[in-house]
Amino acid sequence: MVAGGHSLLPMMKLRIANPEYLVDINDLVPELGYVITDPTLVRIGAMTRHREILESDTLAAVCPIFRDAERVIADPVVRNRGTLGGSLCQADPAEDLSTVCTVLDAVCLARGPSGEREIAIDDFMVGPYETAVAHNELLVEVRIPLRHNTSSAYAKVERRVGDWAVTAAGASITLDGDTIAAVRVGLTAVNPDRTALAELSQALLGRPATEETFAEAGRQASQACDPVTDIRGTAEYKRHLASELTIRTLRTATERVRNIPEPEGN
CATH class of the missing domain: 3.30.465.10 (Uridine Diphospho-n-acetylenolpyruvylglucosamine Reductase; domain 3)
Structure with missing residues (x-):
């Protein structure tokens, strides 16, 4: 079709x-x-x-x-x-x-x-x-x-505009105050391990939504994929991007949750 x-x-x-x-x-x-x-x-x-x-x-x-x-x-x-x-x-x-x-x-x-x-x-x-x-x-x-107090973000590195991703990452996060109540992280173009990413997300639950937490998530994301070296970059470079883009998307999604307007009447 x-x-x-x-x-x-x-x-x-x-x-x-x-x-x-x-x-x-x-x-x-x-x-x-x-x-x-x-x-x-x-x-x-x-x-x-x-x-x-x-x-x-x-x-x-x-x-x-x-x-x-x-x-x-x-x-x-x-x-x-x-x-x-x-x-x-x-x-x-x-x-x-x-x-x-x-x-x-x-x-x-x-x-x-x-x-x-x-x-x-x-x-x-x-x-x-x-x-x-x-x-x-x-x-x-x-x-x-759709869930309350939830937002999401996506970030991508490409060799030129419109190209396939060298590496990309996405995240959705739900906050209860400053605590992570629900979260999912995904990776693009780096042969991600679904089980490892699920474990990464599970490990973030109950943690504070801080730069320290996001940095740890980035480190885990770099290990939750198995990229190959090709014309777009080395496997090591792609793992580095997986870490940095995971941090970036978690940070952006969290900022967006915090900027959600309060319901009228509150």
Whole structure:
């Protein structure tokens, strides 16, 4: 199936993908292109363009990590055509929105002949270029739970504007006063260890949201990945970036929580 085509078509040119048939689903944009927010849930249609996500002020208010990531995804041409669903279903290890949705505990809604089913994002990503969506199913929506006193952030290092990440990191954090009540950290393009990242997040619970805590999280993040040396940098450099970007995103997300306006009447 082809939505924006900016991931599939390059793979076809490189003979990495060789589908027998292609089905253009752009006629589904009116039905599956939307961003809906309410006090407890964000719903984003799978055919929502990157540009629409970037420009959604209501989404940025509750999940600023999306705007952080969309600003550094490719270029305006790609953002005008590429979609959220296409990015997730591509499941590229260097793709930004997979990490964004992971740290937000997103749930993916797939639809097929047997009806609809929800797939937790941790189960959705089976491996590189492989998802849990069946051959007769279509990803139709991404759902993100909203929590009080919570915010998020994403940071990326790239060789040039619009390039794939050398390394990137995302974080979502919930505070109870100055104490970390919930947190998730994610890494992009460095072969992260899911179990190690889960342990990192668990170790932060109950800790004060301080620079010392974030520095420790950064050290753990550098050990929770297994990057390779390539044209974008050495493995050592990428581990360093994993640490620094983890610190940066935790710091930014925490500052955003502290800047959330108090509810009227308090």
